[in-house]
Amino acid sequence: DVKVTQSSRYLVKRTGEKVFLECVQDMDHENMFWYRQDPGLGLRLIYFSYDVKMKEKGDIPEGYSVSREKKERFSLILESASTNQTSMYLCASSRELREGQYFGPGTRLTVT
Amino acid sequence: RKEVEQDPGPFNVPEGATVAFNCTYSNSASQSFFWYRQDCRKEPKLLMSVYSSGNEDGRFTAQLNRASQYISLLIRDSKLSDSATYLCVVRGNQGGKLIFGQGTELSVKP
Numbered sequence: 001d002v003k004v005t006q007s008s009r010y011l012v013k014r015t016g017e018k019v020f021l022e023c024v025q026d027m028d029h030e031n032m033f034w035y036r037q038d039p040g041l042g043l044r045l046i047y048f049s050y051d052v053k054m055k056e057k058g059d060i061p062e063g064y065s066v067s068r069e070k071k072e073r074f075s076l077i078l079e080s081a082s083t084n085q086t087s088m089y090l091c092a093s094s095r096e097l098r099e100g101q102y103f104g105p106g107t108r109l110t111v112t
Numbered sequence: 113r114k115e116v117e118q119d120p121g122p123f124n125v126p127e128g129a130t131v132a133f134n135c136t137y138s139n140s141a142s143q144s145f146f147w148y149r150q151d152c153r154k155e156p157k158l159l160m161s162v163y164s165s166g167n168e169d170g171r172f173t174a175q176l177n178r179a180s181q182y183i184s185l186l187i188r189d190s191k192l193s194d195s196a197t198y199l200c201v202v203r204g205n206q207g208g209k210l211i212f213g214q215g216t217e218l219s220v221k222p
Contacts, residue, residue, distance in 0.1 A: 101158070
């Protein structure tokens with residue numbers, strides 16, 4: 001079974017703080033993705049990565065950055081958290097681009 | 113127009129019923145198609161890929177009509193545990209980016 005884990009299930013941060021969300025997958029997948037999910041807006045892609053040290057912007061990259069130093073780990077960074085970044089953050093991975101993606105349990109982030 | 117459109121529901125059905133979900137997508141160059149299921153406050157889980165020839169997995173049958181840009185999911189003999197939101201997902205022709213529909217909520221009642 002594919003296992004995607006995320007560092008926290010729930011996180012509360014203050015406006016202006018730097019926030020790190022970590023994602024690890026244990027299936028040697030090449031591709032990793034970060035999404036956020038909001039009511040009425042569905043899942044939206046923030047950033048993705050096809051390989052180590054490689055990253056591509058998704059649909060809503062503003063206010064976020066990512067890091068992929070190792071194949072199994074993909075980090076999402078909020079440089080200066082804002083209240084509109086309160087959301088459920090979901091990490092996913094896939095072996096090949098044409099295949100479905102497997103999601104981690106999500107991190108529910110609240111920025112106050 | 114949304115890239116992937118689904119009827120949001122909710123669909124309220126009794127146990128044992130057959131229920132069908134439909135989905136349309138706007139990009140004719142889309143490459144891959146999936147159905148995901150998402151339980152309340154949980155992550156989406158891959159239910160099945162959808163192939164042009166149609167495919168079946170137990171009580172679940174998925175169909176793809178490329179000409180009409182239409183995808184369907186049929187659930188037979190529905191169980192209480194099938195209650196969830198079903199997401200229609202399409203991969204476009206731009207790498208691995210998935211486009212998610214808004215989801216269709218299913219509630220199976222005893």
